[in-house]
Amino acid sequence: MSNSPTDAALKPPVIRLEAVQKSFALPSGEIFDAVRALSLDIPEGEIFGLIGKSGAGKSTLLRLINLLERPDAGRVIVGGRDLTTLTRRELRDTRQNIGMIFQQFNLLQNASVFDNVAFPLKIHGRHSRAEIDARVRECLELVGLSEKIDTYPAQLSGGQKQRVAIARALASRPQVLLCDEPTSALDSETTRSLLETLRDINAKIGVTIVIVTHELSVVEVLCRRVAILEKGQLVEQFAVEEAPQAERVTALGREIDALVRRRERxxxxxxxxxxNAPLFAPAVARGIAHA
Ligand SMILES: Nc1ncnc2c1ncn2[C@@H]1O[C@H](COP(=O)(O)OP(=O)(O)OP(=O)(O)O)[C@@H](O)[C@H]1O
Incomplete structure (x- = not known):
């Protein structure tokens, strides 16, 4: 696996995966290794992309981080706690520290926007009404949806529904926000605006974002680091903006570089x-003959 010089995680990892392994029993009786002895550190405050071909194990890896999937082996350490050793109750409490959003938003259809965002705080049962009210308003403001507080999901666009889901995921003030293909159901303009909001939230509150996506444009716009998975293994990780010292190992890595360099150019x-330059000046005249 190739690592860039800035890998020397300057900040401590908020997520540490140590040799995590996850297999599934297939209907045929065969055992399929979805994630294979994978180790990964994600520093605090990072915006980290997990990418790879379909079936590479991205979603499984993401779900291992909050133990929606329990690893068959290895350790999952978030905020300094090894989740694999916790009791059910301790795990429930620790999950307050890990928000998650999904491709299909997963909102409660019969609950207002307020109640959707308040839901995780209410079931946790440790917050006063005034605290919940203030927290919901604060989170809706973060995602730019304050004025929709009394509406219902059916009255919202896809992008707005995903914003409510983000507000709900942030309600317990987690250190980590996991995003599983959050823009796959959205058009490109809505996607761009949602990605800007995620960047903005990361800058404002410092939440660490881990995102699974198959869209390289999402990586280009949002992620600062990226890990590339193949057949359940981590084959490459690098800082997106950093010019590579040597050619990337994977075709996906090379595609990301090409996108970033084109944007810079x-x-x-x-x-x-x-x-007054002509719109289509010849490349040679602009000194980019080998572009
Ligand atoms: N509960 C399960 N039971 C059996 N097989 C599973 C289960 N969950 C995932 N898999 C298999 O594990 C492999 C990895 O799945 P995963 O969803 O993590 O991949 P992915 O990289 O996110 O793919 P995609 O981009 O298509 O969602 C796939 O082959 C999938 O069919």
Whole structure:
């Protein structure tokens, strides 16, 4: 696996996976290894992408982080606690520290936006009404949906539903937000705006974001680091913005680099172009003959 020089996790990992393993029994009786002895550190405050082909084990790995899937072997340490050793009750409490959002939003259809966001706080049973009220308003403001507090999911667009889901996931003030293909059901404009909101939230409250996606444009816009999975193993991880020292190991890694370099080049050209430059100046004239 290749690692970039900035890997030397300057910040302590908020998530540490140690040789986690997860297998499933298939209907045929065969055992399928979805995640194979995988180790990974994710530093606090990171926006971290998990990518790979369909079936590579991305969602399983994400679900191992909050123990929605229990590993067959290995340790899952979040916020300094090994989740695999906790009692059911301790795990329930610790999960307050790990929010999660899904592709299909998973909102309660018969509950208002307020009640959806308040739900995890109410079932936890340790918050006063005033505290819940203030927390819900604060989270809806973070996602830009304050004015929808009294509406119902059916009255919202897909992007707005996902924002409610984010507010709900943040209600318990978790250190970690897990996102499983959060923009797959959204059009490209809504996706862009939602990704901006996630970046904004990361900057404002420092929550560590781990996102599974098959869209490289999501990685390009949102992620600062990325890990590439193949057949349940971690084959490469790097800082997205960092120019590679050597060619990336995987085709996906090379595609991400190409996207990032193209964006940088476009930005440079836009900054250098005189206002009256022809729109389609030949590449050679602009010094990018080998672009
Ligand atoms: N509960 C399960 N029972 C049996 N097999 C499973 C189960 N969950 C996942 N798998 C298998 O494990 C493999 C990895 O699944 P996973 O959903 O983690 O992959 P993925 O990389 O997220 O793929 P995709 O992008 O298609 O969602 C797949 O082959 C899947 O069929």
């Amino acid at each position: 476009d930005a440079r050209e836009a900054a250098n172009a005189p206002l």
